Amino acid sequence: MAATVTHDTRTTGSDQAFDKKTWMGGVEPMKVSYGKLMMWFFLISDTFTFSALLVTYGLIRYSYPSWDPAIFGEVFKFSNLYWPTPEMVYASVPFLHGINAPLIFVGIMTFILIFSSVTMVLAVEAGHRMDQADVEKYMLWTILGGLAFLGSQAWEWSHFIHGTETGTTITEIINGQNVQRTIFGANLVENQYGPPAFADLFFFITGFHGTHVFSGVILNILIFYRSATGMYQKRGHYEMVEKVGLYWHFVDLVWVFVFTFFYLV
Amino acid sequence: MTDHTHGTHEVGEIPPANTGVIWRTFWILLGITVVEFTLAYVMKSGGLRTSFFVIMTLVKAFYIVGEFMHLKHEVKSLIWAIVVPITFIVWLLTALLMEGGSIFQLR
Numbered sequence: 001m002a003a004t005v006t007h008d009t010r011t012t013g014s015d016q017a018f019d020k021k022t023w024m025g026g027v028e029p030m031k032v033s034y035g036k037l038m039m040w041f042f043l044i045s046d047t048f049t050f051s052a053l054l055v056t057y058g059l060i061r062y063s064y065p066s067w068d069p070a071i072f073g074e075v076f077k078f079s080n081l082y083w084p085t086p087e088m089v090y091a092s093v094p095f096l097h098g099i100n101a102p103l104i105f106v107g108i109m110t111f112i113l114i115f116s117s118v119t120m121v122l123a124v125e126a127g128h129r130m131d132q133a134d135v136e137k138y139m140l141w142t143i144l145g146g147l148a149f150l151g152s153q154a155w156e157w158s159h160f161i162h163g164t165e166t167g168t169t170i171t172e173i174i175n176g177q178n179v180q181r182t183i184f185g186a187n188l189v190e191n192q193y194g195p196p197a198f199a200d201l202f203f204f205i206t207g208f209h210g211t212h213v214f215s216g217v218i219l220n221i222l223i224f225y226r227s228a229t230g231m232y233q234k235r236g237h238y239e240m241v242e243k244v245g246l247y248w249h250f251v252d253l254v255w256v257f258v259f260t261f262f263y264l265v
Numbered sequence: 266m267t268d269h270t271h272g273t274h275e276v277g278e279i280p281p282a283n284t285g286v287i288w289r290t291f292w293i294l295l296g297i298t299v300v301e302f303t304l305a306y307v308m309k310s311g312g313l314r315t316s317f318f319v320i321m322t323l324v325k326a327f328y329i330v331g332e333f334m335h336l337k338h339e340v341k342s343l344i345w346a347i348v349v350p351i352t353f354i355v356w357l358l359t360a361l362l363m364e365g366g367s368i369f370q371l372r
Contacts, residue, residue, distance in 0.1 A: 030339070030340050030342050030343040030346070031339070031340045031343070032339065032343060037343075040343070040346075040347060044347060044350055047351070047354070048350075048353075048354070051354040051357065051358075052357070055354070055357050055358050055361050055362075056361070058358065058361060058362050058365060059361040059362065059364055059365040059368075060365065061365065062362055062365030062366050062368075062369060063365040063366075063368035063369045063372070064369065065369070085310070087305065102305075102306075103302065103305060107298070107302055110298055111295070111298070114291070114294050114295065114298070115291075117329065117333055118287060118288075118290075118291045118333075120333075121287050121332075121333045122282075122284060122287060125282060125283065125284060125287065126282065129279050129280050129282065130279065131279045131282075134282070242335075245333075245334075246334055249329055249330075249333045249334045250334070252329060252333075253326055253329045253330065253334075256322055256325050256326060256329065257322060257326070260301070260318050260319070260321075260322040264301060264305050264318050265310075265315050265318055
């Protein structure tokens with residue numbers, strides 16, 4: 001109690017000897033709370049992790065030739081000799097079997113994640129107004145969006161792992177002889193769509209992002225539960241919604257980059 | 266019970282939602298994504314298309330970080346504390362893409 005009183009006089013009092021610009025305590029450096037600042041610093045470190053993964057994709061992508069009609073034939077087909085064209089790999093949509101729909105499903109996933117980011121920021125806005133009902137409503141929408149995205153990603157992984165109906169025939173040299181073999185789908189050691197590194201990067205980058213979405217959904221459920229039980233209303237502010245919101249927007253931000261560099265370029 | 270009545274009392278005092286900026290940002294993000302999509306269908310892949318994609322991705326990142334994550338409205342020192350370390354990534358990107366190109370040459 002005594003500590004709070006001194007804290008108040010130091011920050012709001014007219015004592016000019018206290019320099020608010022120094023980090024001596026009693027004021028919030030950079031005008032954000034400790035928790036929010038630490039969330040920002042965590043997100044910076046996470047930015048580096050994701051950048052390292054995506055830049056590695058760039059490095060390996062550049063070390064392989066890309067498909068060239070003049071060299072590899074007019075019609076694109078999967079081969080481990082060159083890097084695949086993304087719209088040829090991601091061309092399927094659930095319930096539309098056999099229909100060639102390049103990038104449509106990824107587009108839907110992108111829309112889901114951007115929209116869940118919007119509902120998250122609406123929950124933060126409702127928190128500023130101390131509107132418990134609105135926070136609950138928008139947190140539920142955000143959780144739903146996160147789950148929809150995870151489901152889509154599970155379908156995409158499953159499709160990627162099982163592969164196309166025809167598979168890809170590759171030629172291997174075993175004991176000095178050329179042996180032909182058809183492979184279906186992809187795992188960490190072989191890949192029907194292109195060089196094995198392509199599948200490795202797919203699993204690592206979208207998997208690491210999916211893990212972030214998953215933990216984000218868990219955090220969102222926690223925040224929803226705590227706002228539904230009135231914990232933040234009692235506390236007098238909804239700052240936890242903002243902190244978890246920062247994380248959720250970051251997950252959306254990473255997807256924007258994954259979408260561009262993995263699926264579009 | 267008193268808690269409950271207190272809660273309903275506060276409901277009357279809730280100010281109306283102010284979501285104009287949020288929805289504007291959403292439409293901008295959606296619009297850019299639709300343009301990216303169209304370019305992926307219409308343009309042939311190459312350096313020009315890639316640079317369009319990179320620019321549009323950075324614009325989207327600006328809106329997500331600036332508006333949704335509210336960084337645009339924070340104090341200057343926080344903005345710089347977040348933005349300056351990002352420049353390291355630019356270096357990493359340049360270095361490793363050159364490295365990749367050189368592996369391609371040697372293969």
